[in-house]
Amino acid sequence: MSQTPSSSNSKPQLLHLVFGGELESLEGHEFRDLEGLDIVGIFPDYQSAYAAWKNAAQRSVDNAMMRYFIVHLHRLLEPNGAKPIQPATSAT
Secondary structure, three states: OOOOOOOOOOOOOOOEEEEEEEEOOOOOOOEOOHHHOEEEEEEOOHHHHHHHHHHHHHHOOOOOOEEEEEEEHHHHHOHHHOOOOOOOOOOO
16 A cells, blocks of 8 residues: 555544534434435544535525534544554464
8 A cells, every 4th residue: 555645644644524414403413314414525634624514514504404513533433542453463
């Protein structure tokens, strides 16, 4: 696997997912149509995810039921800051 300039960067990759959709109710987080979710993208840091979230949220300002969210994928991939366990390789 070849390295790209961004993968050789010394900053850790803190992946964030930005997505949104129309809610059933303003009091909850249940979406009206799961197939209609808008997956904005996956971003390498919070700053770029926030910019994408803000852009998507501003585009939907006329629909009060539309909400966008930022999910910290790096927290799901490495709970409690623990590094993922790498599978052992055999020397056969």
